[in-house]
Amino acid sequence: MHIAIVGAGNVGRTLGGRWASGGHRVDYGVRNPADPKHAELRATLLHGGQILSVRDAAAAAEVILLATPWDGTAAALQECGSLAGKIIADATNPIVLGPELLKTGLLIGHTTSGAEQIAAWSPGALVVKAFNCVGWPVMANPIFDGRPACMPICGDDPAAKRVVTSLSDELGFATFDAGALATARLLEPYGMFWIHLAFGQGWGPQFAFQLSHR
Ligand SMILES: NC(=O)c1ccc[n+]([C@@H]2O[C@H](COP(=O)([O-])OP(=O)(O)OC[C@H]3O[C@@H](n4cnc5c(N)ncnc54)[C@H](OP(=O)(O)O)[C@@H]3O)[C@@H](O)[C@H]2O)c1
Numbered sequence: 001m002h003i004a005i006v007g008a009g010n011v012g013r014t015l016g017g018r019w020a021s022g023g024h025r026v027d028y029g030v031r032n033p034a035d036p037k038h039a040e041l042r043a044t045l046l047h048g049g050q051i052l053s054v055r056d057a058a059a060a061a062e063v064i065l066l067a068t069p070w071d072g073t074a075a076a077l078q079e080c081g082s083l084a085g086k087i088i089a090d091a092t093n094p095i096v097l098g099p100e101l102l103k104t105g106l107l108i109g110h111t112t113s114g115a116e117q118i119a120a121w122s123p124g125a126l127v128v129k130a131f132n133c134v135g136w137p138v139m140a141n142p143i144f145d146g147r148p149a150c151m152p153i154c155g156d157d158p159a160a161k162r163v164v165t166s167l168s169d170e171l172g173f174a175t176f177d178a179g180a181l182a183t184a185r186l187l188e189p190y191g192m193f194w195i196h197l198a199f200g201q202g203w204g205p206q207f208a209f210q211l212s213h214r
Pocket of ligand 1: 006008009011012029030031066067069072073075076079082091092093094097115131133134136137177
C-alpha cells in the first residue's frame, strides 16, 4: 500500500516506520522537504519512500495518516489539496500539546468531534478515526503479556475502515469497528482518558486497554 504520513513527529514516524518495515511504501509530507532537520528521517526510508511536500505526498498516496498537532491540522489539509476519494486515517486529538494539556483538555466534543471537523475540511475524503487513543510507545509495540492492545476505529465508509483495520492489525493491535464517524465523539475523550492516566495519574505511557468478550 502507498501511505503518506502528514505530521512527521512521534506518531507519524512510529507508524510510518513500522508500516515501511512491513513492506509498505511510506512517504512523508512535510512543510519544507529541504530542511536539514529531516536528514535523520531520510536515512531510515525504505522501498523508495521519500520526504516530499505535503501536497506531493498526499497526491501519490492511497492512504494518508494525519498526525499533525490539532492547531496545524486545518493548514495541513489545505496544503494537501483535494483528498476526494482518499482514505484519511485520522490520529489527531483536538487538544493543545504541551504542559497545559491536562488543564485545557479536549477543545471539541459532545456534539461534534475533531474527526468530523476533518471530514468537513476534506470534502469527499474517506475519514477513519484511528490511532488516537494510545500513546506512540504503544504504537511501537502493542503487545502486553502476549496479548494485543485494542484499537477502536470509526468511520462512515466500510471499505476505508477495512483498509485501516488491516493496517492496524498488521501493527499487532486487536482492531475493531466502533461505528460511524460520529463515534469519534466518544473515541476522542477515550484518547484523553489515556492521556489523563499516563500523565495526570502518573502511569506513564507503557499501558493500554485490552478487549475481553463473553
Ligand atoms: N504523542 C502521542 O503519543 C499521540 C498519541 C495519539 C494521538 N496523538 C495525536 O497525534 C497528533 C501528533 O502528535 P505527535 O505527538 O506525533 O506530535 P509531534 O511529535 O509534535 O509531531 C507533529 C508533526 O506535525 C508536523 N506539522 C505541524 N503542522 C504541520 C503542517 N501544517 N503540515 C505538515 N506537518 C505539520 C510537525 O512538524 P514540525 O516539527 O516541522 O513542526 C511535526 O513533525 C496530535 O494531534 C496528537 O494529539 C498523539
